[in-house]
Amino acid sequence: NAGVTQTPKFQVLKTGQSMTLQCAQDMNHEYMSWYRQDPGMGLRLIHYSVGAGITDQGEVPNGYNVSRSTTEDFPLRLLSAAPSQTSVYFCASRGTGGTGELFFGEGSRLTVL
Amino acid sequence: AQSVAQPEDQVNVAEGNPLTVKCTYSVSGNPYLFWYVQYPNRGLQFLLKYITGDNLVKGSYGFEAEFNKSQTSFHLKKPSALVSDSALYFCAVRPHSLGSARQLTFGSGTQLTVLP
Numbered sequence: 001n002a003g004v005t006q007t008p009k010f011q012v013l014k015t016g017q018s019m020t021l022q023c024a025q026d027m028n029h030e031y032m033s034w035y036r037q038d039p040g041m042g043l044r045l046i047h048y049s050v051g052a053g054i055t056d057q058g059e060v061p062n063g064y065n066v067s068r069s070t071t072e073d074f075p076l077r078l079l080s081a082a083p084s085q086t087s088v089y090f091c092a093s094r095g096t097g098g099t100g101e102l103f104f105g106e107g108s109r110l111t112v113l
Numbered sequence: 114a115q116s117v118a119q120p121e122d123q124v125n126v127a128e129g130n131p132l133t134v135k136c137t138y139s140v141s142g143n144p145y146l147f148w149y150v151q152y153p154n155r156g157l158q159f160l161l162k163y164i165t166g167d168n169l170v171k172g173s174y175g176f177e178a179e180f181n182k183s184q185t186s187f188h189l190k191k192p193s194a195l196v197s198d199s200a201l202y203f204c205a206v207r208p209h210s211l212g213s214a215r216q217l218t219f220g221s222g223t224q225l226t227v228l229p
C-alpha cells in the first residue's frame with residue numbers, strides 16, 4: 001500500500017524561483033491537505049481540499065497555490081520562493097466524516113536560499 | 114479559535130518507568146482529540162483519538178490517553194516506556210462543528226526521550 005506519496009523529498013531553491021510539490025494518495029480519500037512544519041511551531045495548515053475542484057485556505061496560505069483536478073492528486077505550488085518558506089512540508093489525507101485520522105506523507109524538505 | 118498547548122518541549126524518562134506527555138486544548142463545543150507520533154525524518158503517524166464515550170482511550174503501541182473535560186486536557190500515557198518510544202509527539206484538536214472551522218489544529222510537539 002503506497003498511502004500518501006510526496007515528491008521530491010528534498011529541494012533547494014533560490015529566492016524568486018518557482019516549484020511544485022507533488023502529493024498523491026491511493027486511498028480514495030476526499031479530504032487532502034498541506035501542512036508546513038517549523039521548529040517549535042508544530043504543524044500549520046496551508047491549504048486543504050474536501051474534494052476534486054474544491055480548495056480552501058488554511059492558517060498560512062500566503063505564497064502558496066493549490067489545485068485539485070482529481071481525487072488522487074493535490075499539488076502545492078510556490079510561485080516565487082522566499083527564505084521564509086524554508087520548511088518541511090507534509091501532505092495528508094483522510095476519508096469523509098471528520099472523525100477519521102489523517103494519513104501523512106513522508107515529507108518534503110525545502111530550502112530557499 | 115481553537116488551540117492546543119503542549120507545555121513541555123522535552124520529556125525524559127527512564128526505560129520501564131511510566132510516561133506522561135501533557136496536552137491541553139481550547140475549542141468551541143465538544144472536541145475531537147488526536148495524538149500523533151513522528152519518528153526522525155518521517156511523516157506523522159496516528160496513535161489514538163477521542164471522539165465520544167469512554168474518557169480513557171487506548172491506542173497503538175500500548176499508549177493510552179485520558180480525556181478530562183473539566184480540565185480540557187488529553188494527556189498521553191504509557192505504563193512502561195521503551196527506548197523505541199523516543200520520538201516527537203503531537204496533540205491535535207478539531208471541533209465537532211461543520212465548515213472550515215473543522216480543521217485539525219496541532220500543538221507544538223513534545224520530544225520524548227526514553228533513557229536506557
